[in-house]
Amino acid sequence: MKLSVPGRTLATATLALAGLLAAGAPAQAAQSAPSAAAAPDIPVANVKAHLDQFQSIASANGGNRAHGRSGYRASLDYVKAKLDAAGYTTTIQQFSYGGSTGYNLIADWPGGDTAQTLMTGAHLDSVSSGAGINDNGSGSAAVLEAALAVSRAQLQPDKHLRFGWWGAEELGLVGSRYYVSSLSSTERSRIAGYLNLDMVGSPNAGYFVYDDDTLLEQTFKDYFAGIGVPTEIETEGDGRSDHASFKNVGIPVGGLFTGAGRTKTSAQAQKWGGTAGQSFDRCYHSSCDTTANINDTALDRNSDALAHALWTLSSGTTVPPDGDVYENTADVSIPDYGPAVTSTVNVSGRSGNAPSALKVGVDIKHTYRGDLVIDLVAPDGSTYRLKNSSGGDSADNVIATYTVDASSEAANGAWKLRVQDVARWDTGYIDSWKLTF
Numbered sequence: 158m159k160l161s162v163p164g165r166t167l168a169t170a171t172l173a174l175a176g177l178l179a180a181g182a183p184a185q186a187a188q189s190a191p192s193a194a195a196a197p198d199i200p201v202a203n204v205k206a207h208l209d210q211f212q213s214i215a216s217a218n219g220g221n222r223a224h225g226r227s228g229y230r231a232s233l234d235y236v237k238a239k240l241d242a243a244g245y246t247t248t249i250q251q252f253s254y255g256g257s258t259g260y261n262l263i264a265d266w267p268g269g270d271t272a273q274t275l276m277t278g279a280h281l282d283s284v285s286s287g288a289g290i291n292d293n294g295s296g297s298a299a300v301l302e303a304a305l306a307v308s309r310a311q312l313q314p315d316k317h318l319r320f321g322w323w324g325a326e327e328l329g330l331v332g333s334r335y336y337v338s339s340l341s342s343t344e345r346s347r348i349a350g351y352l353n354l355d356m357v358g359s360p361n362a363g364y365f366v367y368d369d370d371t372l373l374e375q376t377f378k379d380y381f382a383g384i385g386v387p388t389e390i391e392t393e394g395d396g397r398s399d400h401a402s403f404k405n406v407g408i409p410v411g412g413l414f415t416g417a418g419r420t421k422t423s424a425q426a427q428k429w430g431g432t433a434g435q436s437f438d439r440c441y442h443s444s445c446d447t448t449a450n451i452n453d454t455a456l457d458r459n460s461d462a463l464a465h466a467l468w469t470l471s472s473g474t475t476v477p478p479d480g481d482v483y484e485n486t487a488d489v490s491i492p493d494y495g496p497a498v499t500s501t502v503n504v505s506g507r508s509g510n511a512p513s514a515l516k517v518g519v520d521i522k523h524t525y526r527g528d529l530v531i532d533l534v535a536p537d538g539s540t541y542r543l544k545n546s547s548g549g550d551s552a553d554n555v556i557a558t559y560t561v562d563a564s565s566e567a568a569n570g571a572w573k574l575r576v577q578d579v580a581r582w583d584t585g586y587i588d589s590w591k592l593t594f
C-alpha cells in the first residue's frame with residue numbers, strides 16, 4: 158500500500174522530490190496541493206489539561222505511570238473515556254511483560270477507506286522514576302487532542318484514521334511491537350503510514366522531524382516551514398521509539414521529537430532559542446519530568462503540526478500505480494440458457510497474494526445482459542460473484558470493471574471468468590476480460 162496525496166503516490170513523490178532536489182529546485186515544488194479543508198489550530202490549553210491529568214494520576218499512584226503500575230492503567234482509562242465520549246471505537250489490547258499485564262489502547266475513527274489506514278500513536282507509559290510528562294505525556298496528550306479535534310470537526314476523511322497509545326515502550330517498545338505482531342500481513346498492508354509522537358514538549362526544545370518516509374516527512378516540514386520554524390532531521394536515536402515497530406515490518410513511518418538527553422548546540426540555540434550547552438530535556442527519565450518540564454510553545458507547534466498532517470494526509474484518494482494487466486481476448490460464446498462457460502487468464506511470476514482491490518475488467522457482448530451470471534474463479538476454485546442475473550435488466554452488453562478483495566488468494570495460477578446465461582432467447586459472447594494486479 159502506498160500512501161499518497163491526490164494524484165501522487167509515495168513512490169512518485171519520492172522520485173519527483175529526488176529529481177527536483179537534484180536540479181536545485183525547492184522541495185516545496187514537488188508537493189501537490191492537498192485539497193483538504195484546513196486543519197484546526199489545536200488549543201494548547203486542552204493539551205496541557207491532559208498533562209495536568211497525567212500529573213495528578215502519577216501523584217495519586219506512587220509518582221509514576223509505568224508499565225505494571227496502577228498509574229499506567231489510570232492513564233489509559235482517562236484517554237479511553239475521552240475517546241469513547243467523542244465517538245471513537247476503542248479497543249484495549251492486553252499483553253504480558255515482565256510478570257505484569259500491559260495495555261495498548263486503539264481508537265478507530267469510524268469511516269474512511271480501511272485499506273488505506275493512517276495511524277498515529279504515542280507511548281503512554283512513563284519510566285518508574287517519574288511522572289513522564291514530557292516523556293511521553295506530551296505525545297500522548299497531543300495525539301489525544303488531535304483525535305478529539307477530528308471528532309469536533311466531524312472529519313470525514315478519505316483514508317481511515319486510527320490512533321494508538323502504547324504500553325511498555327520504556328521497556329523496549331514492547332506494546333507497539335505486540336500490536337504490530339498481532340496484525341496479519343493483510344492488516345499490516347492496510348496501514349498506509351504511521352506517525353509517532355514521543356517527547357514533543359521538551360523544555361529546551363529542538364524541532365526534529367523523522368526522515369524515514371519522504372511524504373510523511375515533507376508533510377510535517379511543510380507545516381513548520383509555514384510558521385517559519387526551521388527543523389532538523391531526528392538523529393538522537395533512530396529506532397528508539399514505537400515507530401521502529403512499524404518500520405520493521407515495512408510500514409512507512411514519520412514523527413516529531415523535541416529532543417531528549419542530547420545537548421543543544423549554539424547553532425541550534427541560535428535558530429530555536431533556548432540554552433546552548435544544555436540538554437533538550439534535563440529531566441529526561443527523571444523525577445523532575447513533571448508539568449513544570451514542558452515548553453508550551455513546542456507542545457503547541459507539534460500539536461498543530463500533527464493536526465496539519467492528519468488533515469492533509471487523510472484526504473484525497475489514492476491513485477493506484479498502474480498495475481500489471483493479464484488479459485484474454487479470445488472470444489468465448491455463451492450458449493443460450495445453457496451451461497456456464499469460462500475464459501482463463503494465467504498469472505505467473507508474482508509473489509504472495511492477489512491485491513485487496515483486484516480489478517476485473519469484463520467485456521461481454523450480449524443482447525440481454527440481465528440473463529447473465531458472472532463469477533471470478535480464483536486459481537484454487539474460490540468464486541467471487543461479480544454480477545447476478547436480473548430479469549428486468551434488458552440492456553445489452555456487460556462492459557464493466559469490478560473490484561474484488563482477492564487478498565486471501567495466491568496471485569499466481571489460472572484465474573477464470575465464468576459466465577452463465579440463465580434465461581432464454583438472447584445470446585452473446587465473452588469478447589475479452591482482464592485482471593489488473
Ligand code: TRP
Pocket residue numbers: 292326327355356391393394395397398414417
Ligand atoms: N522514549 C525514548 C527513549 O526513552 C525517547 C527518545 C530518545 C526518542 N531518542 C528518541 C524518541 C528519538 C523519538 C526519537 O529512548
Ligand code: ZN
Pocket residue numbers: 280292293326355356398
Ligand atoms: Zn519516550
Ligand code: CA
Pocket residue numbers: 493494528578579580581582583584
Ligand atoms: Ca439468453
